[in-house]
Amino acid sequence: MRGPKRPLFLARAPYRRRRLRDAARLLPVLGLLLLILPLLWAPEAQMTLTANDVIYFFSVWLFLILLAAAFAPGLRGGEGRDEDED
Amino acid sequence: MSFNLLVLSCLLYVVFLFAVAFWVEGRAARGRLGWLRSPLVYTLSLSIYCTAWTFYGAVGYAARSGLEFLTIYFGPTLVFVGWWWLLRKLVRIGRQHHVTSIADLISSRFGKSNALGVIVTVIMVVAATPYIALQLQSVVLAFGIFASAAPEGSGPLDPAQIAVWVAVGLACFTILFGTRNLDAREQHHGIVTAIAVEAVVKLVALLAVGSFVVWGIAGGVGEVIARIDAADLSAWQVQPGRWTGLIFLSAAAVICLPRMFQVMVVENEDEGHLARASWAFPLYLMAMSLFIVPIAVIGLDRLPAGANPDMFVLTLPLAEGHGGLAMLAFLGGFSSATSMVIVESIALATMISNHVMIPLWLRLRPGAAAADDLRQVVLMARRLAIAAVLALGYGYYQVSGGSAALAAIGLIAFLGVAQVLPAMIGGIFWRGATRVGAMLGLLTGLAVWAYTSFLPSFGPGAALPATVFTEGAFGLAWLRPHALFGTQAMDPMTHALFWSMVLNCLAFCLGSLLTFPGPVERLQGAAFVNVFEGAVGPQRWARGQVEPEALLTMAQRIMGEEAALTFFQTAASAQGKEGFLPDPTPAFLDGLESRLSGSVGAATAHAMISQLVGRATVTVEDLMAVASESAQILEYSARLEAREAELTRTAGALREANEKLTQISLQKDAFLSQISHELRTPMTSIRAFSEILTEGGLPEETVVRYGRIIHDEAKRLTRLLDDLLDLSVLENGAVQLTVGLASLQEMIDKALTAARATRPEREFTIIRDLPSEAIYLRTDADRLTQVFINLISNARKYCDAARPELRIAVRQRAGRVTVDFIDNGKGIPKDAQALIFEKFARLTDANRAGGAGLGLAICREIMTNLGGSVAYLPGQGGAAFRVTVPLRLETLAA
Numbered sequence: 001m002r003g004p005k006r007p008l009f010l011a012r013a014p015y016r017r018r019r020l021r022d023a024a025r026l027l028p029v030l031g032l033l034l035l036i037l038p039l040l041w042a043p044e045a046q047m048t049l050t051a052n053d054v055i056y057f058f059s060v061w062l063f064l065i066l067l068a069a070a071f072a073p074g075l076r077g078g079e080g081r082d083e084d085e086d
Numbered sequence: 087m088s089f090n091l092l093v094l095s096c097l098l099y100v101v102f103l104f105a106v107a108f109w110v111e112g113r114a115a116r117g118r119l120g121w122l123r124s125p126l127v128y129t130l131s132l133s134i135y136c137t138a139w140t141f142y143g144a145v146g147y148a149a150r151s152g153l154e155f156l157t158i159y160f161g162p163t164l165v166f167v168g169w170w171w172l173l174r175k176l177v178r179i180g181r182q183h184h185v186t187s188i189a190d191l192i193s194s195r196f197g198k199s200n201a202l203g204v205i206v207t208v209i210m211v212v213a214a215t216p217y218i219a220l221q222l223q224s225v226v227l228a229f230g231i232f233a234s235a236a237p238e239g240s241g242p243l244d245p246a247q248i249a250v251w252v253a254v255g256l257a258c259f260t261i262l263f264g265t266r267n268l269d270a271r272e273q274h275h276g277i278v279t280a281i282a283v284e285a286v287v288k289l290v291a292l293l294a295v296g297s298f299v300v301w302g303i304a305g306g307v308g309e310v311i312a313r314i315d316a317a318d319l320s321a322w323q324v325q326p327g328r329w330t331g332l333i334f335l336s337a338a339a340v341i342c343l344p345r346m347f348q349v350m351v352v353e354n355e356d357e358g359h360l361a362r363a364s365w366a367f368p369l370y371l372m373a374m375s376l377f378i379v380p381i382a383v384i385g386l387d388r389l390p391a392g393a394n395p396d397m398f399v400l401t402l403p404l405a406e407g408h409g410g411l412a413m414l415a416f417l418g419g420f421s422s423a424t425s426m427v428i429v430e431s432i433a434l435a436t437m438i439s440n441h442v443m444i445p446l447w448l449r450l451r452p453g454a455a456a457a458d459d460l461r462q463v464v465l466m467a468r469r470l471a472i473a474a475v476l477a478l479g480y481g482y483y484q485v486s487g488g489s490a491a492l493a494a495i496g497l498i499a500f501l502g503v504a505q506v507l508p509a510m511i512g513g514i515f516w517r518g519a520t521r522v523g524a525m526l527g528l529l530t531g532l533a534v535w536a537y538t539s540f541l542p543s544f545g546p547g548a549a550l551p552a553t554v555f556t557e558g559a560f561g562l563a564w565l566r567p568h569a570l571f572g573t574q575a576m577d578p579m580t581h582a583l584f585w586s587m588v589l590n591c592l593a594f595c596l597g598s599l600l601t602f603p604g605p606v607e608r609l610q611g612a613a614f615v616n617v618f619e620g621a622v623g624p625q626r627w628a629r630g631q632v633e634p635e636a637l638l639t640m641a642q643r644i645m646g647e648e649a650a651l652t653f654f655q656t657a658a659s660a661q662g663k664e665g666f667l668p669d670p671t672p673a674f675l676d677g678l679e680s681r682l683s684g685s686v687g688a689a690t691a692h693a694m695i696s697q698l699v700g701r702a703t704v705t706v707e708d709l710m711a712v713a714s715e716s717a718q719i720l721e722y723s724a725r726l727e728a729r730e731a732e733l734t735r736t737a738g739a740l741r742e743a744n745e746k747l748t749q750i751s752l753q754k755d756a757f758l759s760q761i762s763h764e765l766r767t768p769m770t771s772i773r774a775f776s777e778i779l780t781e782g783g784l785p786e787e788t789v790v791r792y793g794r795i796i797h798d799e800a801k802r803l804t805r806l807l808d809d810l811l812d813l814s815v816l817e818n819g820a821v822q823l824t825v826g827l828a829s830l831q832e833m834i835d836k837a838l839t840a841a842r843a844t845r846p847e848r849e850f851t852i853i854r855d856l857p858s859e860a861i862y863l864r865t866d867a868d869r870l871t872q873v874f875i876n877l878i879s880n881a882r883k884y885c886d887a888a889r890p891e892l893r894i895a896v897r898q899r900a901g902r903v904t905v906d907f908i909d910n911g912k913g914i915p916k917d918a919q920a921l922i923f924e925k926f927a928r929l930t931d932a933n934r935a936g937g938a939g940l941g942l943a944i945c946r947e948i949m950t951n952l953g954g955s956v957a958y959l960p961g962q963g964g965a966a967f968r969v970t971v972p973l974r975l976e977t978l979a980a
Contacts, residue, residue: 021171024167024168024170024364025168025169025171026168027164027167027168028164028165028167028168028169029168031160031163031164031167031168032164032330032333035160035333036326036329036330039326039329040326050314050315051310051311051312051314051315053153054153054314054379055311057153057156058372058376061160061163061368061372062372064163064164064167064368065163065167065365065368065369065372066365067167068166068167068168068364068365068368069365071364072361072362072364072365073361
């Protein structure tokens, strides 16, 4: 049971908002990739903890937070019709 | 640093938290929360994720396993930065279905099955018990460190005693603020704000210790970097599988932990807050972990080799001689432990009382739904459950001896709660998920988790015999707890995660694919999955053969008198009816069920209504019928339905009006003959006696007697005419009101005294609450007193109880005062309730009335003139009238 039909194509502004939401949804995937990446830098046995690792992880973390903060205002708008699926 | 000073500051801190919670509750009661429901407070309350495990344990974790501790924060970060849509769906469902806990969510989604609620509750309690024990342990350890640092004999210290005191204190705080009332939406503003305060304290404490370590001890960022490179920590063996597994595990836990669900979904005020939290909460987590590595490295460097790394946050400032900083760190750790225990025990207590205790109680006492005051029972169940949860935590602490490293217990608890994830995610995204599937998945997950992770955590030979570890259960090698099906390559944690999740999902999917869901289940499934598309499906209740009064009585027992009456009145007026009793339409029953489920959980609410209404009568055929209609017909019929509902409402109102008119016309005819009769009887006697007197020649005393009879009859006539005149003046609104300030209590006193003249031989018990009557009103005191006298006299006249009682209850809200007069008699039959306020109306037994039936009509007119109302209050166990009057009467003329 679907509600009234939605438009097939969107105007520029709603289109951008939806892509912004897509970006936000993809963010965890990007984050996971970045957080697993260091494990592939060296063979398992030679893994050592250096300050560079610490700095790397915190930079990725900060990067994700900043991106999320940039997306956040876009998530609030447009409640209602264009709810869940694209 | 004296130990006593520490205890004192600890107590002061707790008192401060009490004050905060108390103040906020007060504001919430007056409806003035303002900034207290801002996204900031919401985000801070989410920091309940960071417990003492984070505060103390992360440093220990870092000292033992390098950067692995970060995975515990990466998971939640990933969920929050990108998966707000999942969280928002949860929050929306939570709101729409009045979900009270994660167990309620799952039981409600799968056809309001209480069995599922019980399973989830069991998982949560088992997983949370060690976790709570962990918090108690951290506080005890912290106290111990201060005690050993203090001079000899300054503080007698018994760990068990401290643990008891902490547990009892926490139980008191939680019971006090967590079970104050049975809210429709289970929100606890006081506790949420107290937790936000604690979140600030723990962040400030950790940052302060960290800054001290980096700039005070190490001497700058560059130095710290050099030390990290040089430290022993660098022998960090990371396994990609474990690393990824832990990120997944913490991501699952942040959604499934009962306390997280409580603050994230149940206490949520506004979905928009999630957008702010999507970056602010990860930021908080990052700030919390910023200094963990430096503290661990410097601690390993500076402190003696045997020092417990879990306590570096405390021991490092102490060893450097900074007592004040150590004290701050202690309060930070104390905050993390207490806030976690408080919210966790509320969440668990809600589950235990709604899914275990109340259903049991209703099972043991069928018919109790309508007989007892359930609110008190539910609240008492919650209090007992809170005490039980804390007692379990304390017991676990005692039994385990508080020896295990903090991190291990935390991960095991995470893995336990993560077993709920498949059923939850499947439930809200897949309509095909069924109750049997969910049940199988949960039970499988629970069993695998217990066998591979929870029971082995007690050590070989404790919960599981040592042979099971080496040879497997029943001697089957492929059943070894750490190598199921021969998978030895993984470490125990990853192994348990892998198998429990795989088997859980497998059982869930297979069970769902192979079974057929019941009707209620399918309805709930559609409602949950399509939560953003508005209401779906047919009503869940067929039009029942239930007396609305019985429903009202039950609702009052759960929601409280005021809330229930308001709810029923609103529903009645939406149906175009006056008074407090709406028709039991399916829509109304649905609304009532949803409202009740906010207090006692979906399964219990459903069971209680079916007790009164009979089974829910929706069938699979009903569902099919709806499904086969095309969307267009649905839309068209929805429009038609809306119009029809409108018509029905109008017709209902008209019919009611017509009935009333007919009855009034009948009453009027009756009244005319009555009034002529009333007028003629005194007239006849006056005429007869005056004729006798005119003839003369009578003895003196007979003349006097006849004169008095004439006088009395004339007085009766005058009174009747006065009443009639009074009524017509009131009706025309031409009445002169003398408005002034008057005490409600005095008015009631006066009315009681005056009404004593009616049937003075009856001994009435009056029940009043004097403090609540201490209200000054700006109104016409004489007129209002007249109304009171009338109502009290009516009670004296008509109350037919052997031991008559009259209860007078005064309430004040939103600038209006309500005064209820409730007696314990038979009450007024339903068909008469609509008529008693009409002029000339009298109940059938006219002889007993002795008046002309104008009293209540006059009352109603007076109250209209005073800007208030008087109404009959059904379902109070006797005749009950509610007088509503504004605090200040605004006179039009003035």
